[in-house]
Amino acid sequence: MNLPNKLTVLRVIMVPFFVFFMLTDVGGSANKWIALVLFCVASLTDMLDGKIARARNLVTNFGKFMDPLADKLLVCSAMICLIPSGKLEAWFVIVIIAREFIISGFRLVASDNGIVIAASYWGKFKTVSQMAMIIVLIADFGGVFDMIGMALIWVSLILTVVSLIDYVAKNVQVLTQGGM
Numbered sequence: 001m002n003l004p005n006k007l008t009v010l011r012v013i014m015v016p017f018f019v020f021f022m023l024t025d026v027g028g029s030a031n032k033w034i035a036l037v038l039f040c041v042a043s044l045t046d047m048l049d050g051k052i053a054r055a056r057n058l059v060t061n062f063g064k065f066m067d068p069l070a071d072k073l074l075v076c077s078a079m080i081c082l083i084p085s086g087k088l089e090a091w092f093v094i095v096i097i098a099r100e101f102i103i104s105g106f107r108l109v110a111s112d113n114g115i116v117i118a119a120s121y122w123g124k125f126k127t128v129s130q131m132a133m134i135i136v137l138i139a140d141f142g143g144v145f146d147m148i149g150m151a152l153i154w155v156s157l158i159l160t161v162v163s164l165i166d167y168v169a170k171n172v173q174v175l176t177q178g179g180m
Contacts, residue, residue, distance in 0.1 A: 004053035005063050007045040011070040014042045015077050022081035022138075035081075036138045042074050043131045064116070068107075071127055072100050078134045087137045087149070092157060096130070099164045106167065110174045117171055122163035129156045 001009070021027065021035035049067060053059045076097055082088040103123075110117045133152035136145055 001062075002053075002058045002060065003056075004049040004058050005060060005066070007049040007052070008063060008066045008070050011042045011045045011049075011074060012066070014038050014045075015070075015073050018042065018074070019077050019081055022078070023084075032138060032140070036135065039074070039078060039131075039134060039138060043135075046071055046074075046127070046131075068119070072104075075127065075130050075134065076100065078138075079130075082134070082137055087140070088153070092153065095157065096160055099160050102164060103167055106171055106174055110171065113174065113177065115174060117167075117174070120163065120166055120170070122159065122166045126156065126159040126163045129159050 018035055018038040021031045021038065025031060027034055046067070049063070053063055076093075079088055079093045079096060083090050083093060107117055129152060133149065133156045136149040136152055139145070
């Protein structure tokens with residue numbers, strides 16, 4: 001297993017630990033900070049695995065499959081963990097997760113037809129905005145950061161919808177040619 005794939009697997013392994021610290025009081029007030037560090041490190045592995053894979057020509061089918069799955073697992077888990085605290089509304093998280101299911105469905109149909117659909121810049125912007133939003137919401141510094149968090153929630157929602165529309169528009173032939 002190459003380094004980018006190890007980083008992807010590490011990100012997946014970090015998710016249950018992140019969720020544990022988000023949803024328990026085992027470490028007291030340190031839980032928030034432990035969860036925040038875990039999320040930040042996991043988010044950095046997302047950036048690093050892709051850069052390393054492309055720079056060293058280490059792109060693999062495993063990486064193409066697992067990297068987006070690991071991202072979805074990390075981001076969706078974090079957003080679900082933020083619902084009980086009232087920092088995110090359930091409807092917001094449902095919209096985000098619905099988009100991920102729709103895109104995953106497209107990718108599955110495309111894959112069955114031998115088509116690989118690359119991630120778009122809109123999708124990358126969406127992921128970065130979601131990760132930034134999650135970091136600000138977990139840190140919960142208050143004051144101006146509450147406004148930044150609210151702005152990031154709306155930016156994330158807008159980019160989620162825009163990236164979905166862009167994705168469907170650019171790949172509608174997958175459905176029409178996919179025998180659906």
